[in-house]
Each structure stands twice: as C-alpha cells, then as structure tokens.
Amino acid sequence: MTSTATAPAPPARRPPPRGGPGRRWAGWGFLAPFMTVFALVFVAPIAYSLYLSVYRNRLVGGTSFVGADNYRTAFTDPVFWDAVVRVGLFLAVQVPIMLFLALLLALALDSGRLYGRDFFRISIFLPYAVPAVVATLMWGFMYGTRFGLVGNANDLLGITLPDPLSPGLVLASIGNIVTWQFVGYNMLILYSALRTVPHELYEAAEVDGAGQLRVITAVKLPALRGALVIAAVFSVIGSFQLFNEPSILRNLAPNAITSGYTPNLYTYSLAFSGQQQNQAAAVAVIMGLLTMAVAYAVQLFGMRRAV
Amino acid sequence: MNTPPTPRPRLRTRAAAAAGALCLALTACGSGGDTAPGVSAEDVRAALEEGGEITVWAWEPTLExxxxxxxxxxxxxxxxxxxxxxxxxxxxxxxxxxxAGSGLPDVAQVEYYALGQFTIAGNLLDLAPLGAAGLEGSYSPGPWDAVSDGRGAVHALPMDSGPIALFYNRDVFEELEVEVPTTWEEYVEAARELKEADPDVYIAADNGDAGSTTTYIWQSGGRPYRVAGEEVSIDFTDEGTVRYTETWQRMIDEDLLMDVSAWTDEWYQALGDGSIATLVTGAWMGLNLEAGAPGAAGAWRVAPPPAWEEGDPSSAENGGSSLAVPAGAPNEALAYAFIEYANAGDGVGTRIGGGAFPATTADLESEEFTSAESEYFGGQRVNEVYAESAANVGQGWSYLPYQAHANSLFNDTVGQAYVSGTTLAEGLADWQAASVRYGEDQGFTVTEGG
Structure with missing residues (x-):
C-alpha cells in the first residue's frame, strides 16, 4: 500500500526497522478498523448464508449436507417464481410512475415559479420521514371498506368503490403506498442534481433563444441522467426487497396477500414460520444475485444512453 | 443473524438429554424410573426452599x-x-x-396445537418425574390428552381450555326478530334472516381462520389428522369434514359472512356495534369481549354451540394453552414448581378470579365456579354453559406435529375460497397437499387419506 506517500515524516530518514515487505503491512493496519467491521457485518453474514444454504435441517432426521438441493428446489418452486414475477411487475409499473412524478416535482421546484417553494418541498418529502410500518398501518386504515376512508366515501356518496385490499387490487394499493413514501425522496435526489447545473448554461440557452421547454429537454434532462439512473437503481433494489407493506397489510387482507407474496416475504415465511432456514438462505442468495443483475443492467443501460 | 449454524439444534437436544444423564450420574438427582432421567420431585421442593430466579415467557394476563x-x-x-x-x-x-441454545426461558406458554412442533424435536422437558405424573386425574380429558403422549410422558401442564360456545348478541336477534340458532342448519337460516332484516348485520365475521375451521371440523366429527410419532396422515374428505364444508360453502356463496379479520380494530368495532351477531369460539372469548367491546355490555349472551345434528351435544376445543419447561432451561426444578403452583395449585383460583377458564376438573365442577354470574353477560351463569361444553368435547382429535406452520399456509389455500371461485373443498385439498409437502420435507412419513 502507499501509506508512506502521505506520512508526515519521510521514513527514509530513519533506518528501516524491517525489510520492504514489512512496511506493506502498515497499510493494512490503517485499514484494520474498517476491514474488521466490513468482515463482521458484510462478509460474515453472506458467507454464513451461503453455508446455511447447502445444509438442510428437518424436524425428523436432523441436519444433513445437501449440496445444491436447496437451490434446485428454489429454481423449480412455483411460489418463489410467482413472487419474483409479482415484484417484477411491480417494478415495471410503479418505478416509472414514481420517477416520472419525482421528475415533474423536481422540475417544478427548480423552475423558481412556485409559490411557497420551501413548504412545498418539505411537505412532499415528509412522507419519507414517516416509518414504513406506520405509513402502511395508516394506509391500511384508509383502505378499509367498512370503517376506513374508502368506507366513508362509500357511505357519503352512496357508491361502492372497489375494495383496495382485494386480490386484484392489493398490488396497486401497495404501489400507491410506496409511491407516496418515496416520491419526495427521489425528488430530492433529482432536485439536488438540478441545483448543480452551472448557471452559465441557462444564460447560454437564453441567449440562444430557448424557451422553458427547450431548456428542460436540452439542459436539465441531460444533466439529470446520472441522478435518474441512481434513483432507478435504488428503486429497483427497493422493489425487489418489498416486505414491510405486504407483511403488514397481510393482517387486513390475509387471503389477498399470501405467505409468499414477495420474495422477501417468502424468505421470511420459510425461515420463521416453517423453520426452513436453509431453504430461506438459498432463496435469499438467488434473490440477491437476481437483484444485483437487474440493478446492474439498469445502470449499464442508463449509462450507455448517457454517452 | 440471530440464528446459529444449523447443525447445532439437533446436537443441542441430544446434549440436553445427555445433560440429564450427566445430572443423574454426578449428583444422583434423578429418580424418575424408566422415564427420562433428570430432576425429581425432591429437587423441586429443594429448589423452592433454596430460592432463585426464573424467567417466564407468557402472554396470559392473569399470570401477573x-x-x-x-x-x-x-x-x-x-x-x-x-x-x-x-x-x-x-x-x-x-x-x-x-x-441458539442460549437465552432460554425457564417456563414458556405454549398453546395445545403448537406443542407438537416442540415435543417432536424433544425440546420440552418431561414433567412426569417431577410430579406431573400424579396430576392426570386433575384435568379435563381434552387438555390432558394434549399435553401427555399417552406413554407416560407429560410435556406441559394445562393452563386453560377453550371449550366452544355460541356467543350471540341478544339485542340484535331480538330487534331483528330472528330466532337464536341451536343447530348449524338453523345457523345458516338465521344468517339469511339477519342479513335480510338488516343488510349491515352479519351472523359472523370470517375470512378464513385455521383455528376456527379445524374447531368446527372437530365438532362435526371430522378427524382429518392422525398422528403416531413420525407417521402422519391427513384427510380432509371424511364425513365430518364434508358436513362442515357443505354448510360453510353455502354461507360463503350467499355472502353471509363479514369479510373482516379477527383481532383487528374493525372486528372489535363490529362486535361492539352489533354488526357481528354471533361468534362460535372458545370460552376465553368472554374475557376478550368484555375488554374489546365494553360498549356492548349486557347485549351478549352465551349458549351451547350449534349442533351438527339436532340433540347431539358434541363440542370441541378452540385454543387453550399450557405452561412448559424448555429442555435445557437454566432452572428446571424451580420452573416446574412455578408451573405446578400456577396450573394445579393456588394459582388456579387466582386465575379464575381474574376471569380465566380453567382446565382443572375440581374447579370446573365446583359450585362456586359454575354459579358465578357474569355482569357483562347480563348476569348469566356463563361458566355453566362452558363447563357443559367442556364435558362434551369430542375425543380423539389431534393436531399435526407442525400445526403452527400448517396454519400459516391456511390463507394461501383455504382462504382463496373466500375471495375467488375456488370452493372450500378445493381449498382444503390444497391445504392438505401443502401440509403433506411440508411434512415430507421435514422427514415425516405422510399419507393422504380419501
């Protein structure tokens, strides 16, 4: 390592205490605090999951080494793939809607034509500060067709709104909660990217006679590309990890949200209800790889277009 | 992660057994005869004198x-x-x-249906040598069957029991001029009449609950689970089950059941405002009604559960729990002393005073217990109804050794009958298949009947 380069006292003045190779370890010494924590909280859990995933523990018969059996089971498990397809659908619909809304809001904020801009910004961001569990409980209450907001609307207007917690609509209802929560967060990412656009660019555009729309398409959107890709990657990961919302709404709609509704919920059910920690570990490993692959693809796609 | 390497659990249980043997060898503390060696009744007395500290994991409110x-x-x-x-x-x-093999409580509350998943793995201490063997006659047969294995081992002491009863909102029935049902046939009829008289009133709230379904099947004479050690058979097509399925399917088809999950705010509100007219569930519900729907005081009454055939008083249990000592608990002797005090000794009276429904026959039959009048139920002697139901609980029911997990799959399968075109019978078949798959996966020998 090159820690000597930044050392305040040039070591050459002192007689070298040890040979060259010895000095290389000094760098590791500086890295040690980080590496220890990294190994403990990052490498160890992953290694442990991998270890778990090649064993199987049964109520009758105990623990045995099963190699790739758990992975084979997962790959042919319809419950797992249904869950993957479900979050895939969620991602394909919810993420674009959310990012589009966030983009509109960020552009509106940045336009400088908004009255009460600071209030607007904080109130859109506020849902992000509400813990997901609380937000879901709150929405779950509103979705209630009997005593909730939907129920009130039905009573007041004498209509029958479709039940947001019915099997056909519950995914959209979850999408609504997630959008409500994360639009402000994504808006802030995009907005801060917009703030870094050099003012000269706007002046140049003005000199060239560009209107507001032209400024957006020619200056602001290209400047936002990197931030959009980052926001998209975060959202992709978030979609694949969907857990809080379905897990809490399950209490209200136990038949619409099955125990394997999303991959994470499935992993949870396997591990904590079925005591199938090994199978859960295998599913988690597959999901981790899948998420990485999709997030990477999104990034690659986004960056290529930026060039 | 809070779970240790998987190979350990098995070792732990063996280690626990070995520790028991070690205890016998080193301190001559066991005199349990042929049953699992370990602590004895004398140790229990000694532990009480010596004192110490134990941890109890339980949610039952009267234990405080x-x-x-x-x-x-x-x-x-x-x-x-x-x-x-x-x-x-x-x-x-x-x-x-x-x-993990650490952080174990000395005493844990375990419902009867969930005992299997712990006993099959040898996770609960056999209490027979500690003095539980002599308590057989003290408990109702249902709960005792649930805690003992029939071969001399006693895995827990029964704390309460849940003989089922019909809880009904008398005011609603009177106001809408509907007869209170005494058979399930009448129950369906009453459901129709109630809804016709007031579209907001449902006879019951049900959107798929494993505990209730298995209870009704039990009451109707169905015995879908047969368990002999590691051999399990599951059959949801026997006569009793079919009788339940047909009745319930009619109520689902005609939209006579309120789509609200039990224990939610909506549920309690509906219990309080009269839009749920009845509940057929365990005797423990009385306390919950009092606490959860205080506004409806005086409106509710208790009756024997609807009969599947006129004049047949057959009943069943829903819920009920026991106190057990996990194998390897830090202070087994003192733990048992506490369990015996709470579930067979003076603690029982305290808990009855707090409104609990006991499993001890002496209390169930005592005049003081049966003649107690409940203010919430308009001065009715509710314990009399419960005790009668307890005496009529159908014999020979067993749960799966992995019932807790099977129940978690209930809404994935049977629950679909409540929200889609799937029938209840198809849902039960799916549940059966899912339970078989899990059982086989866990190393049980599972056969399907029907």
Whole structure:
C-alpha cells in the first residue's frame, strides 16, 4: 500500500526497522478498523448464508449436507417464481410512475415559479420521514371498506368503490403506498442534481433563444441522467426487497396477500414460520444475485444512453 | 443473524438429554424410573426452599397476579414474567432460543396445537418425574390428552381450555326478530334472516381462520389428522369434514359472512356495534369481549354451540394453552414448581378470579365456579354453559406435529375460497397437499387419506 506517500515524516530518514515487505503491512493496519467491521457485518453474514444454504435441517432426521438441493428446489418452486414475477411487475409499473412524478416535482421546484417553494418541498418529502410500518398501518386504515376512508366515501356518496385490499387490487394499493413514501425522496435526489447545473448554461440557452421547454429537454434532462439512473437503481433494489407493506397489510387482507407474496416475504415465511432456514438462505442468495443483475443492467443501460 | 449454524439444534437436544444423564450420574438427582432421567420431585421442593430466579415467557394476563402471589409465598424466589409476543411470535422466539441454545426461558406458554412442533424435536422437558405424573386425574380429558403422549410422558401442564360456545348478541336477534340458532342448519337460516332484516348485520365475521375451521371440523366429527410419532396422515374428505364444508360453502356463496379479520380494530368495532351477531369460539372469548367491546355490555349472551345434528351435544376445543419447561432451561426444578403452583395449585383460583377458564376438573365442577354470574353477560351463569361444553368435547382429535406452520399456509389455500371461485373443498385439498409437502420435507412419513 502507499501509506508512506502521505506520512508526515519521510521514513527514509530513519533506518528501516524491517525489510520492504514489512512496511506493506502498515497499510493494512490503517485499514484494520474498517476491514474488521466490513468482515463482521458484510462478509460474515453472506458467507454464513451461503453455508446455511447447502445444509438442510428437518424436524425428523436432523441436519444433513445437501449440496445444491436447496437451490434446485428454489429454481423449480412455483411460489418463489410467482413472487419474483409479482415484484417484477411491480417494478415495471410503479418505478416509472414514481420517477416520472419525482421528475415533474423536481422540475417544478427548480423552475423558481412556485409559490411557497420551501413548504412545498418539505411537505412532499415528509412522507419519507414517516416509518414504513406506520405509513402502511395508516394506509391500511384508509383502505378499509367498512370503517376506513374508502368506507366513508362509500357511505357519503352512496357508491361502492372497489375494495383496495382485494386480490386484484392489493398490488396497486401497495404501489400507491410506496409511491407516496418515496416520491419526495427521489425528488430530492433529482432536485439536488438540478441545483448543480452551472448557471452559465441557462444564460447560454437564453441567449440562444430557448424557451422553458427547450431548456428542460436540452439542459436539465441531460444533466439529470446520472441522478435518474441512481434513483432507478435504488428503486429497483427497493422493489425487489418489498416486505414491510405486504407483511403488514397481510393482517387486513390475509387471503389477498399470501405467505409468499414477495420474495422477501417468502424468505421470511420459510425461515420463521416453517423453520426452513436453509431453504430461506438459498432463496435469499438467488434473490440477491437476481437483484444485483437487474440493478446492474439498469445502470449499464442508463449509462450507455448517457454517452 | 440471530440464528446459529444449523447443525447445532439437533446436537443441542441430544446434549440436553445427555445433560440429564450427566445430572443423574454426578449428583444422583434423578429418580424418575424408566422415564427420562433428570430432576425429581425432591429437587423441586429443594429448589423452592433454596430460592432463585426464573424467567417466564407468557402472554396470559392473569399470570401477573399469580407471579406476585408465588413470590410472596416463596420469599427467595424471583419470577421474571416477560411477554415476548402472542402465539406464533412467541414460538418463533422460543424456537430461535432453542436453536441458539442460549437465552432460554425457564417456563414458556405454549398453546395445545403448537406443542407438537416442540415435543417432536424433544425440546420440552418431561414433567412426569417431577410430579406431573400424579396430576392426570386433575384435568379435563381434552387438555390432558394434549399435553401427555399417552406413554407416560407429560410435556406441559394445562393452563386453560377453550371449550366452544355460541356467543350471540341478544339485542340484535331480538330487534331483528330472528330466532337464536341451536343447530348449524338453523345457523345458516338465521344468517339469511339477519342479513335480510338488516343488510349491515352479519351472523359472523370470517375470512378464513385455521383455528376456527379445524374447531368446527372437530365438532362435526371430522378427524382429518392422525398422528403416531413420525407417521402422519391427513384427510380432509371424511364425513365430518364434508358436513362442515357443505354448510360453510353455502354461507360463503350467499355472502353471509363479514369479510373482516379477527383481532383487528374493525372486528372489535363490529362486535361492539352489533354488526357481528354471533361468534362460535372458545370460552376465553368472554374475557376478550368484555375488554374489546365494553360498549356492548349486557347485549351478549352465551349458549351451547350449534349442533351438527339436532340433540347431539358434541363440542370441541378452540385454543387453550399450557405452561412448559424448555429442555435445557437454566432452572428446571424451580420452573416446574412455578408451573405446578400456577396450573394445579393456588394459582388456579387466582386465575379464575381474574376471569380465566380453567382446565382443572375440581374447579370446573365446583359450585362456586359454575354459579358465578357474569355482569357483562347480563348476569348469566356463563361458566355453566362452558363447563357443559367442556364435558362434551369430542375425543380423539389431534393436531399435526407442525400445526403452527400448517396454519400459516391456511390463507394461501383455504382462504382463496373466500375471495375467488375456488370452493372450500378445493381449498382444503390444497391445504392438505401443502401440509403433506411440508411434512415430507421435514422427514415425516405422510399419507393422504380419501
């Protein structure tokens, strides 16, 4: 390592205490605090999951080494793939809607034509500060067709709104909660990217006679590309990890949200209800790889277009 | 991660058994005869004198007073009562502690249906040599069957029981001029009449609940689960089950059941405002009604559960729990002393005073218990109804050794009958298939009947 380069006292003045190779370890010494924590909280859990995933523990018969059996089971498990397809659908619909809304809001904020801009910004961001569990409980209450907001609307207007917690609509209802929560967060990412656009660019555009729309398409959107890709990657990961919302709404709609509704919920059910920690570990490993692959693809796609 | 390497759990249980043997060899502390060696009744007495500290994981509310009394009676003893969650949450915590081999409580509350998943793995201490063997006659047959294995081992002591009864809102029935049903046939009829008289009133709230469904099947004479050690058979097509399925399917088809999950705010509101007219569930519901729907005081009454055939008083149990000692608990002797105090000794009276429904026959038959009048139920002698139901509980029911997990799959399968074109019978077949798959996966020999 090159820690000597930044050392305040040039070591050459002192007689070298040890040979060259010895000095290389000094760098590791500086890295040690980080590496220890990294190994403990990052490498160890992953290694442990991998270890778990090649064993199987049964109520009758105990623990045995099963190699790739758990992975084979997962790959042919319809419950797992249904869950993957479900979050895939969620991602394909919810993420674009959310990012589009966030983009509109960020552009509106940045336009400088908004009255009460600071209030607007904080109130859109506020849902992000509400813990997901609380937000879901709150929405779950509103979705209630009997005593909730939907129920009130039905009573007041004498209509029958479709039940947001019915099997056909519950995914959209979850999408609504997630959008409500994360639009402000994504808006802030995009907005801060917009703030870094050099003012000269706007002046140049003005000199060239560009209107507001032209400024957006020619200056602001290209400047936002990197931030959009980052926001998209975060959202992709978030979609694949969907857990809080379905897990809490399950209490209200136990038949619409099955125990394997999303991959994470499935992993949870396997591990904590079925005591199938090994199978859960295998599913988690597959999901981790899948998420990485999709997030990477999104990034690659986004960056290529930026060039 | 809070779970240890998987190979350990098995070793732990063996280690626990080995530790028992070690105890016998080193300190001659066991005199349990042929049953599992370990602590004896004398150790229990000694532990009480010596004092010490135990941790109890339970959610039953009346235990608080029992703990206080127990500590007062035995000055050297400290009991740490912890509520780690109700039902599944507690079992998850307990399972994790057992897997980890550390952080175990000395005493854990376990519902009857969930005992199997712990006993099959040898996770619960056999209480017979500690004195539980002599308590057989003290309990109702249902709960005793649930805690003992029929071969001399006793895995827990029954704390309460849940003989079913029909809870009904008398005011609603009177106002809408509908007869209170005494058979399930009448129940369906009453459901129609109630809804016709007031479209907002449902006879019951049900959107798929494993505990209720298995209870009704039990009451109707169905015995879908047969368990002999590691051999299990599942059959949801026997006569009793079919009788339940047909009746319930009619109520689902005609939209006579309120689509609200039990224990939610909506549910309690509906119980309080009269839009749910009846509940057929365990005797423990009385306390819950009092606490959860205080506004409806005086409106509710209790009757024997609707009969499947006129004149047939057959009943069943829903819920009910026991106190057990996890194998490897830090202070087994003192733990048993507490369990015996709470579930067979003076604690029982305390808990009855708090409104609990006991499993001890002496109390169930006592004049003081049966003649107690409940203010909430308009001065009715509700215990009389419960006790009669307890005496009529159908014999020979068993749950799966992995019932807790099977129940978690209930809404994935049977629950679909409530929200889609799937029929209840198809849902039960799916549930059966899912339960078979899990059982086989866990190493049981599972056969399907029907």
């Amino acid at each position: 007073q029992v703990v206080a009394d127990f500590e007062a009676a035995h000055p050297g003893v400290t009991v740490d009562l912890v509520n780690v969650g109700t039902g599944d949450e507690q079992y998850t915590a307990l399972q994790n502690a057992l897997s």
